[in-house]
Amino acid sequence: MKSYNLNHLKELESEAMFVVREVAAQFENPVLLFSGGKDSIVCAHIARKAFYPAKVPFPLMHVDTGHNFPETMEFRDKYVKELGANLIVASVQNCIDNGLAVEEKGFNASRNGIQTVALLKGIEENKFDAAMGGARRDEEKARAKERFFSHRDEFGQWDPKNQRAELWNTFNGMKNFGENFRVFPISNWTEMDVWQYILAEEIELPSLYFSHQRDCFMRDGVVMYASDVIERRSEEKVEKMTVRFRTIGDMTCTGAVFSDADNLEKIIEEVASTRTTERGTRSDDKRSEAAMEDRKKQGYF
Amino acid sequence: MSDYLDMELLRFSTAGSVDDGKSTLIGRMLYDSKSIFEDQYEAIEASSKKKGEEHVNLALLTDGLRSEREQGITIDVAYRYFATPKRKFIIADTPGHIQYTRNMVTGSSTSNLSIILIDARKGIIEQTYRHTFIASLLGIPHVVFCVNKMDLVDYSEETFHKIKRETEAFVSKLGIKDITFIPISALKGDNVVNKSEKMDWYQGGTLLYFLENVHIGSDYNHIDCRFPVQYVIRPQSDEFHDYRGYAGRIAGGVFKPGDKVIALPSGFSSTIKSIDTFNGSIDEAFAPMSVTLTLEDEIDISRGDMIVRDNNRPDVAQDIDIMVCWLSEKPLQLNGKYAVKHTSADVRCVVKEIKYKVDINTLHRMEDDREIKMNDIGRISIRTTKPLFIDEYKRNRNTGSLILIDEATNDTVGAGMIL
Numbered sequence: 001m002k003s004y005n006l007n008h009l010k011e012l013e014s015e016a017m018f019v020v021r022e023v024a025a026q027f028e029n030p031v032l033l034f035s036g037g038k039d040s041i042v043c044a045h046i047a048r049k050a051f052y053p054a055k056v057p058f059p060l061m062h063v064d065t066g067h068n069f070p071e072t073m074e075f076r077d078k079y080v081k082e083l084g085a086n087l088i089v090a091s092v093q094n095c096i097d098n099g100l101a102v103e104e105k106g107f108n109a110s111r112n113g114i115q116t117v118a119l120l121k122g123i124e125e126n127k128f129d130a131a132m133g134g135a136r137r138d139e140e141k142a143r144a145k146e147r148f149f150s151h152r153d154e155f156g157q158w159d160p161k162n163q164r165a166e167l168w169n170t171f172n173g174m175k176n177f178g179e180n181f182r183v184f185p186i187s188n189w190t191e192m193d194v195w196q197y198i199l200a201e202e203i204e205l206p207s208l209y210f211s212h213q214r215d216c217f218m219r220d221g222v223v224m225y226a227s228d229v230i231e232r233r234s235e236e237k238v239e240k241m242t243v244r245f246r247t248i249g250d251m252t253c254t255g256a257v258f259s260d261a262d263n264l265e266k267i268i269e270e271v272a273s274t275r276t277t278e279r280g281t282r283s284d285d286k287r288s289e290a291a292m293e294d295r296k297k298q299g300y301f
Numbered sequence: 302m303s304d305y306l307d308m309e310l311l312r313f314s315t316a317g318s319v320d321d322g323k324s325t326l327i328g329r330m331l332y333d334s335k336s337i338f339e340d341q342y343e344a345i346e347a348s349s350k351k352k353g354e355e356h357v358n359l360a361l362l363t364d365g366l367r368s369e370r371e372q373g374i375t376i377d378v379a380y381r382y383f384a385t386p387k388r389k390f391i392i393a394d395t396p397g398h399i400q401y402t403r404n405m406v407t408g409s410s411t412s413n414l415s416i417i418l419i420d421a422r423k424g425i426i427e428q429t430y431r432h433t434f435i436a437s438l439l440g441i442p443h444v445v446f447c448v449n450k451m452d453l454v455d456y457s458e459e460t461f462h463k464i465k466r467e468t469e470a471f472v473s474k475l476g477i478k479d480i481t482f483i484p485i486s487a488l489k490g491d492n493v494v495n496k497s498e499k500m501d502w503y504q505g506g507t508l509l510y511f512l513e514n515v516h517i518g519s520d521y522n523h524i525d526c527r528f529p530v531q532y533v534i535r536p537q538s539d540e541f542h543d544y545r546g547y548a549g550r551i552a553g554g555v556f557k558p559g560d561k562v563i564a565l566p567s568g569f570s571s572t573i574k575s576i577d578t579f580n581g582s583i584d585e586a587f588a589p590m591s592v593t594l595t596l597e598d599e600i601d602i603s604r605g606d607m608i609v610r611d612n613n614r615p616d617v618a619q620d621i622d623i624m625v626c627w628l629s630e631k632p633l634q635l636n637g638k639y640a641v642k643h644t645s646a647d648v649r650c651v652v653k654e655i656k657y658k659v660d661i662n663t664l665h666r667m668e669d670d671r672e673i674k675m676n677d678i679g680r681i682s683i684r685t686t687k688p689l690f691i692d693e694y695k696r697n698r699n700t701g702s703l704i705l706i707d708e709a710t711n712d713t714v715g716a717g718m719i720l
Contacts, residue, residue: 003518004518004521004523004555004587004588005309005518006310006589006590007307007308007309007310008308008309008310008388008389009308010590011310011589012310013591014550014589014590014591015589015591017550017591018531018550018591021531021532021548021549021591022531024532025531025532025604025645048579049578049579049580050548050591051532051534051548052534052577052578052579052593053534053536053538053540053541053544053546053577054534054535054536054537054538054541054544055536055538137380137381137382138381138382141379144379144380144381145377145378145379145380160377161377163377164712164713165403165406165407165628165713165716166407166713167406167407167410167702167704167713167716168410168411168698168699168702168704169411169550169699170642170643170644170702170703170704171642172642172704172706172711172713174640174706174711175711176711187380188380188382188391190382190384190389192384193389274338
């Protein structure tokens with residue numbers, strides 16, 4: 001007898017497509033959060049597949065910290081053009097200029113925390129009722145308890161103790177006026193799944209993910225890019241290093257790893273043998289044991 | 302690379318109470334299968350030391366939210382992931398005490414397999430009945446009973462077989478397709494990932510071996526063709542001017558171009574013209590694939606409709622009997638009205654009758670107590686505003702399940718399994 005089995009990537013893809021279509025059907029004004037990082041690129045790719053041959057029926061929104069890697073911005077603009085989608089930019093700089101957010105000071109200053117302000121403002125101004133993002137449950141312990149459809153009150157807050165039960169594949173997007181949802185189509189994917197999928201689907205990525213030479217310095221055991229937006233201590237010497245990035249976020253809190261992996265096959269090999277978590281290079285998660293949980297409660301995605 | 306593409310996905314849930322070693326088991330599986338990263342291990346090593354524990358406490362790996370750490374309990378279902386070269390695993394880790402039924406039902410609803418832990422010293426307890434009953438109610442195809450803490454009963458074969466016999470006796474009434482027993486010690490690592498050297502009398506495989514090899518290919522229904530229409534695709538572009546595709550995830554059966562189908566509720570018939578994906582048209586599609594169907598004839602179909610084979614139709618019903626698991630602090634209201642989501646259909650319903658409540662510890666029907674409160678399970682009859690296209694839950698978990706929603710709070714309050 002013929003066996004009807006999907007491999008794990010196909011099953012995860014099918015699940016994510018189902019979620020994205022469910023968002024388009026259940027919400028009036030959804031948006032896909034797009035950072036130019038691999039997870040949001042995979043989400044956008046899935047959205048493209050879900051509605052083919054029609055165009056993706058919602059815009060993309062980039063929460064722009066103003067501290068992006070130039071490669072990310074270049075990639076973003078090219079990708080959005082190819083997709084034929086509308087891009088909305090929620091600017092952290094604007095929030096600072098308007099006094100809605102206050103910039104951190106000092107050596108470890110980051111705009112990661114105040115991203116939430118720009119994100120919530122972008123959602124409010126555009127009246128988005130659902131914001132999809134590429135967060136995964138394997139990333140962090142607070143995310144392990146996140147739903148596919150995550151209900152937020154009118155302040156955008158997450159209440160981990162009072163989440164809606166989510167059963168089978170039946171997603172409840174009903175809400176009261178002013179409330180909205182965060183939706184995570186690739187909740188069940190791991191870092192490895194994402195890389196395997198990128199290889200299998202031949203998805204293009206920003207060059208930052210691949211091994212290259214870059215001016216870097218070491219801080220607390222993490223390799224940081226010596227960009228203009230990070231203040232360096234006198235003992236932090238800048239050197240050319242052979243590195244790549246495992247995650248792409250704000251330049252101020254995203255560390256690189258030493259790596260010779262210059263293609264997808266090598267990256268997959270590296271991910272398979274690597275002994276630290278992906279977010280191990282993210283200083284935003286290291287601030288306290290519950291850093292992510294606290295940010296999520298405030299409305300971070 | 303070809304290896305990765307042959308990997309299957311197994312979703313399983315773990316059920317257990319506070320002290321039966323569930324967190325230790327999960328920690329052990331992750332640790333022995335080398336799914337723990339150095340920074341994670343260092344973090345729990347430091348926590349263990351801080352608390353003055355002698356060994357690294359693997360149970361800490363499953364610790365979640367701050368409020369949970371403060372209270373030393375797990376509040377909510379947590380999802381965890383690991384992979385071996387054979388399979389990728391998704392664990393729905395459900396807490397045993399607070400809101401146990403709600404959490405277990407949630408975690409079990411998407412699982413192929415459930416692991417139920419039994420403490421070798423205590424044997425079958427009330428919770429074993431409860432967990433097994435919920436697994437059977439949720440139609441989990443495979444249940445593995447792990448008799449844990451074998452190290453504390455001197456790895457006794459007799460103890461294991463006694464528990465096995467007693468469990469088999471009550472499981473036989475529940476209609477679970479596939480049950481397995483494995484003697485383990487999560488703490489010492491016996492028969493979890495590595496074969497125990499202390500239990501030569503046990504000839505079976507380890508828990509991980511079982512998880513890697515259990516046959517899951519038949520867990521989806523590949524017989525009854527069910528395609529709930531999720532979204533209608535109309536490109537409105539020059540290239541695809543007249544294109545009208547029905548997007549959805551196949552809920553049962555195998556669809557092929559040329560198949561004679563009908564659309565419900567209209568009853569109009571047509572033929573499948575193509576099954577489209579971004580990567581091109583395909584020859585057949587089966588559950589749980591997400592695809593887009595096009596039909597030969599232009600008939601009016603929208604979200605909430607269902608495309609099925611002419612000769613194999615679901616029940617079309619407005620009066621529906623369900624087993625409901627109640628998830629809300631506000632009890633189920635007789636004659637109360639609720640919103641219903643069933644596949645892609647949205648309707649409303651009224652609760653016509655509460656038939657009985659199940660005592661989930663003894664499995665007895667309680668016909669004199671019909672107040673269904675949070676974590677209760679009972680049999681009820683509902684009448685919906687419009688017909689739903691349903692199958693028995695036992696036959697199809699997609700078309701046989703529905704959720705009830707409180708129309709004031711929009712909260713999901715009931716999980717229904719169609720009888």
